[in-house]
Every structure is written in structure tokens, then in C-alpha cells.
Amino acid sequence: MKIVFVTLFEELLQGALGHSIPQRSQKAGVVEYLFVNPRDFAVNRHRTVDDTPYGGGAGMVLRPIEMAQAIERAVELAGAGSPVVLMSPQGEQLRQAVAADMATLPGMVLVCGRYEGIDERVIATHVDVELSIGDVVLSGGEPAALVVADAVTRLLPGAVGNAQSVEGESFVSARLEHPHFTRPPLAGGRAVPPVLLSGDHARIAAWRQAVSVVRTERRRPDLLMSVPAEKAERKALSRHGSDIEEWLVERRDWQRWWAGRAAPEGAEPTVAGSAPVDDDGSGGKIG
């Protein structure tokens, strides 16, 4: 797969892609990362590609001609069947299912905006999809494009040593993954679930499935609504056995932490902090 980034800051991406799974995948020929800099299409002496917005206002806008030419070059590099994806806080939110679709493509172009964004006319003529990584504004599209490239790369055949490790992950089948434990068997006064030390693979699998579905119900009931529980899962949901409950750590939520922190005197509540704490009915207890 060819992932072509249109970016003014290639070095930001090169650094992150030079490690771990993206680096190994590149070396193994599973993926190729390519870069197109809009500055290479600049026509002025200073190689600038931004300008002030029509109508006035703060900030700068990436110019349409140079951006269009850069995207056209990137499309040539990515090859046929490769969508042009603009990273934008106004786009559709990235999900695992989107990443999985993208992983089946021969390539893609990831366009990184900067400043106030890119001229709207280029979006109309050159962009197929706008993707957001969440309801938050970044200073540039590079961190968002990295998120997409990383999420897609690890799904490519041959990218991850043990393919099973991506198969059971959160969101893959509309469930959150079970919790993980490693040596030593006792840490911080807490033991490892005994079933995981039993060596009984069938029991371990059943336990993991049960914890996974109960955890999903508590943390992300929307996922459970999208793919209803099957028989074994329904059994786990109706059971209140200590073999599950004991290991379900309550989600560490921002609002809860924010509400309970020692706020500096006179501090005004923020939108997030003033929102009601989402009570899951657990009364703050584990399980």
C-alpha cells in the first residue's frame, strides 16, 4: 500500500513513522510512505503557499492552486483507486471500521491542513473524504494523518507479527477487548485472575469473552446496541459472578477526575468540568 502525505512538515511524520510497526512494515515492503510538499509548487520567491483570508479575519489559508497541484502529484504517486482524504476537524470521525476499509485499498492520499485550513474550492474539486480524529482542534493535520496511517498500517497483512493480536482488539467486533495481565502474579496488592493461570484455554477464552462483553456494556453500551449479545454473552451479562466482577476496573473518566480534583481557589468551571458526572450506577465501586 502507498500512503502519500501532502504536508508542509514532512519531518514531523518521518520521525513518528520511523519506529515500531510503521517502520517494520515499511522495511518489509508492506507499506510505502511518500511525501509531497505544497511548497514545491510555490511560484513566489519565498516559497509561501498561504495567504490572508478573503473577507478578513485572523489566520492564514492554504492557497488553492498550489494545494491542487500538490494533491494531483500525490494522486499520481498513490495510483489508481486511492482516495484523497483531507484531515479536518469538520470531517467524519475516524472509526476502526473505516480504518479496516482503508486497509483494503491500494493506496491513499492524506492531506494535512495548517493554519485556518485549505481554500474551500480545493475541497470541492480534489477531496473525496474528510476525516476527523475527534471533536478537538489540532494545529495541523499531521498528527491526525499519523493516526490514520498508523491505524491502517497495523491492519495490513504482514504488518503485525501475530495477526491474532489485531483480530480480538477493541471495536473489531463491536466489543471492547478483555483486560490484560502479565508477570508478576501479585502486583500492588492485587492478584492476577486465577483462571488465567489455569492453563485451561477453553476456560480462559470463555472468561475473556465474558469480561469483554460486561465491560462493553458498562463502558460502551452503544457498541452492544449495534451488535446485540449472542448466547454466551447474554449468559455473562446476566451472571454476577465474582470471577468477572472482581476484575472490572471502573473506567477512569475525565469528568469524574475533574469534579473531584482540588481546584485552585476561584477557578471558573469549564464546560467539561461543569457537566454532570456520568453515573454508571456502580456507586464508584469496582464491579
Ligand SMILES: C[S@@+](CC[C@H](N)C(=O)[O-])C[C@H]1O[C@@H](n2cnc3c(N)ncnc32)[C@H](O)[C@@H]1O
Ligand atoms: C487549526 S486547524 C483548522 C481548524 C479550522 N479553522 C476549523 O475551525 O474548523 C488546522 C488543520 O489541522 C487539521 N486538524 C485540526 N483538527 C483536526 C481533527 N480533529 N481531525 C483531523 N484534522 C484536524 C486540519 O487539517 C486543519 O486544516
